[in-house]
Amino acid sequence: MKKKVLAAFMVACMSLGMMACGGSGDTTADAPAADAGTADAGAAGTESAPAADAGAEDSAAGGTITIGFSQVGAESDWRTANSESMKSTFSKENGYELIFDDAQQKQENQIAAIRNFIQQEVDYIVLAPVTETGWDAVLQEAKDAGIPVIIVDRMVEVSDDSLFTAWVGSNFQLEGEKAAAWLDAYLTAAGRGEEEINIVDIQGTIGASAQIGRTNGLQAAVDAHDNWTLLAAETGEFTQAKGQEVMESLLKQYGDQIDVVYCENDNEAFGAIDAIEQAGYTVGLDGDMIVMSFDSTNAGLTDVLNTKISCNTECNPLHGPRVADIIQKLEAGGEVEKEQYVDEEIFAVDGTVATVNVDGVDYEVTVVTQDVIDARAY
Amino acid sequence: MAKTGFDIRKITGNRLFMPLVCLAAVLIVGGIFVPDFFAVSINNNVLYGYPVDIVNRASEVVILAIGMTLVTAASGGQDISVGAVMAVAAAVCCQILSGGETSVNEFANPLALAIIAALIAATLCGAFNGFLVAKLNIQPMVATLILFTAGRGIAQLVTKGQITYIRVESYKVMGGFIGKCPVPTPVFFAIAAVALAFLVLKKTALGLYIESVGINGAASRLIGLNSTMIKFLTYVICGLLAGVAGIVASSRIYSADANNIGLNLEMDAILAVALGGNALGGGKFSLMGSVIGAYTIQALTTTLYAFRVSSDRLPVYKAIVVIVIVIIQSPAFHRFMAEQKAKRAAKNQVAEGGN
CATH class of the missing domain: 3.40.50.2300 (Response regulator)
Incomplete structure (x- = not known):
């Protein structure tokens, strides 16, 4: 009797197992079905x-x-x-x-x-x-x-x-180059062109295209200047909390040596400024450290207005007009360029540097005033 | 001779011995390789130095580790939603303070109201977890997975997907400094949380109840303990503490960054519990062990920063050190060492006998 029950149980198990297999078979069968679905969609597409x-x-x-x-x-x-x-x-x-x-x-x-x-x-x-x-x-x-x-x-x-068909976005490498060009022009104008300049780079999330472009822009400038030294490059992961923590640590290692803090976005700059001020240093063109930042968000530009951030390079989010441009061209049956960059500005705390030059092209530097901030769309 | 040997065994036998050794080891490595690692000075009227960073930055993990220890002890599982609950608390707090704006320069509502609301929100999250685990007997990891994934979404909903900034000096106090006090405020939060938890657990029978429920829930019920209630309570406490940690973290950056506040901190909290020599399967626990564990983790992070290990590679080094520490603390390793010792002793005896 016991054996019979056991056998029945085993059979039940096996049939359940088979059903389970059948089930998984169904799901694998789903995949081609899905493919068929896409094929349908493709067919529908051609229609x-x-x-x-x-x-x-x-x-x-x-x-x-x-x-x-x-x-x-x-x-x-x-x-x-x-x-x-x-x-x-x-x-x-x-x-x-x-x-x-x-x-x-x-x-x-x-x-x-x-x-x-x-x-x-x-x-x-x-x-x-x-x-x-x-x-x-x-x-x-x-x-x-x-x-x-x-x-x-x-x-x-x-x-x-x-x-x-096309891609519209920011030229992060150019952003970095513009920022570095501003720093170069400013230091020269301020009579510090020959001075030893120590820079720390608080990087964005490693691997993000914004991080790669902006880091490369700075690195190229450091390589081109014998008197510029990149003391450290550490990631602040584009966040305020990490930016602050990394800056705290950098201050303990280098302290007085740091001349320029190159933050790869505004949030990191906020954190870095907090850490610098907490340690008793001052930020700004006349302070102990020059803080540079990217993105030019409303809050970031407000910090430029408050002279905490000295230079802020824009990362323009207003992609709409450029995309509309492409669509109109396509509608008219024209060809469009595959990769298109949006125009981006560079903002500074004062007018010492009027224009920056990258690869022979001049870019105007905008001095931040309350009117400039109010006039911006974001 | 025999007497000192006895003493050493007494010290090494203490359950806080290994966690303390690990903390000391991390600090010694830092002290050897980083110049001025232990130097503490007063800069700009506040304490300044690596040790200050460690104690300051560890505060959130310490606070979380208390709750995590209790949850682990009572339910034999972990609450992985604490990081997300931190974000919820921060979001609620900042949103009430800003009155719906993304950036404000003065409070739209009283600070006390915002903090109480944030703590209530965090406690409710804890209660939800507690209900699932204690009442419905869902595995802790699975039950808290719900808020782990949904928590940040809720926080995003509260802040409407924006980072809410509260640019008011008095809001920065909780993550900064009180007036002219040179000690960072988060340290006080951590000390207060630990002291309160310690008193409650030692002065009432709650600690004992939690341990007995964790060791054998059914038996505890039979002797008249309401195990469901006790389990539920630990999750509520854990949620509340996560709320406190969330407010501190948010005050540090005077904003609610729903995507990043408390990110991966649940893992650090669980790690702190493990490093403290607590069994993750529940039962007997040592609160102080977890607290030491939390400081060990931050000491490790700060030391690695001082070594200029970039923060994206940090987890790898952390993992290696953690593996070593956990292995050293494991019972299997202890047995192995004891056996080796016994073998050597036996050999010596044989050798002596030969002579």
């Missing part, structure tokens, strides 16, 4: 391609252009300004219909949003990617559907460049 064309004709005839925009999230003032720029550019009055999707920092949300855009047969997809990798499949779907994709802000790494 909808003429429809899109028709849409384009409509718009040429004064109809609206539909744009799907997948935004990373709303993690900072910068990001909010970026979203606002898109919303105000692609307004109904300007002849656009914008479908805005907030991905809340998740790539899977962005992928889902793009698939939705494809199903809704939008005319253009604008993507501000949260990460650089993992976009091949979904961008292929968009390409199959005949929808041009414009990437903004961060770059995407895809095996095939034709998966996106």
Whole structure:
């Protein structure tokens, strides 16, 4: 009897196991099904391609252009300004219909949003990617559907460049070079051109394109000047708390030696300034240390106005007009450049340096006043 | 001779001995390789030096480690949501102070109200965790995973996804300095939290109850202890303490950065408990061990900073040191050492016998 029960139990187990296998079989079977789905979408795409064309004709005839925009999230003032720029550019009055999707920092949300855009047969997809990798499949779907994709802000790494039409963003390397050029021009103007200058670099999150470009910009300038020394480069991970902690530690190691603190974003600069002042040093052009920063957020420029940050290089979030420019060119059947940079300003606490020169191009330095801050969109 | 040997054994046998040795080892390494590591001076009217940094920066982890120790002891699991709860508390506090603006130069609402609301929010988070673990018997790690993932989302919702800045001097006090006092305020928060927890656990039977529930919940229930209630209570305390840590962390940067406040601190808190020689499976615990563990972690971080290890590589070095420390403290290693010692003693005896 016991044996029979046991046998029955074993059979039950086996059949359950088989069902489980069947289950997993189902899920693997799902994958091709999903592929089939994308193939369908592709097929639908080819069908909808003429429809899109028709849409384009409509718009040429004064109809609206539909744009799907997948935004990373709303993690900072910068990001909010970026979203606002898109919303105000692609307004109904300007002849656009914008479908805005907030991905809340998740790539899977962005992928889902793009698939939705494809199903809704939008005319253009604008993507501000949260990460650089993992976009091949979904961008292929968009390409199959005949929808041009414009990437903004961060770059995407895809095996095939034709998966996106254009990229709009910041030239971080140039930002770094401009900042270094300002420092050079200022020190020369202040009669410190021959002095030994010790710099510490509070870097952004290692590997972020903003960090790489800005660090390289500074590094190139340090290499070009015999009297400039980069004492240390440590990451503050773009946050105020880390910036403060790293600066505390740097002050203990170098203290009086530090002449320039090069922070790779405004948040780090806030933290660094707190640490410097707490240790009894002063910041500013006339103080013990010159603090330089990037991004030019409202709070960052306010600190320039308060003479705490001496030079602040902009990272322009207003991508909307440039993207609209590209779309208009495409609508007119023209070709567009693959990579396009937005114009970015450089701000300083005073007018000692009027223009900075990088690679033969002059960039005007804006002196920060309350009016300048109030006039800015973010 | 025999007497001193006995004494040494008494000292080494103390459960705080190993955690203290580890802390000392980290500090000695720092002292040898970093010039002026132990130098403390008064700069700009405040205490200045690496030791001050260690004690100051460890405050949040110390506060979290207290709650984590109790939770671990009572439920045999960890609360991994404390970092996110910190963010929630910071978000609530700053949002009330700013009255909905992203950056303010004066309080929109009284500071006391904001702090109380933040602590209530954190306590509610703790109560939610406690309900899932104690009442519904969900595994602690799984139960607290909910707030671990959702907590920062809630904080983002509260701050509307923005970093809320409170640029008011009196708000910076909790993460800075009180008036002309040269000691950073977070240190007082940590000391107060430890002292309060110590008193409550020693002067009431709560400590004993927590240990007995952790060792055998069913047996504790049979002798008349309300194990569910005690487990629940430890999570509530843990949430409350996470709230305190969140407010301190937020005051340091006078803002609520929902993405970054308390990020990965739950791991440091759990580590502190482990480094303190506490069993992560629950039962008997040593609060002081965890506190020492917390200071060890910060001593390690500060030392590595002083070595100019960049902060993104920090976790690797931390991991290596932690592995070494945990192995040294493990019972298996102790047994191995005891065996080796016995073998050597036996050999010596044989050798002596041969002579």
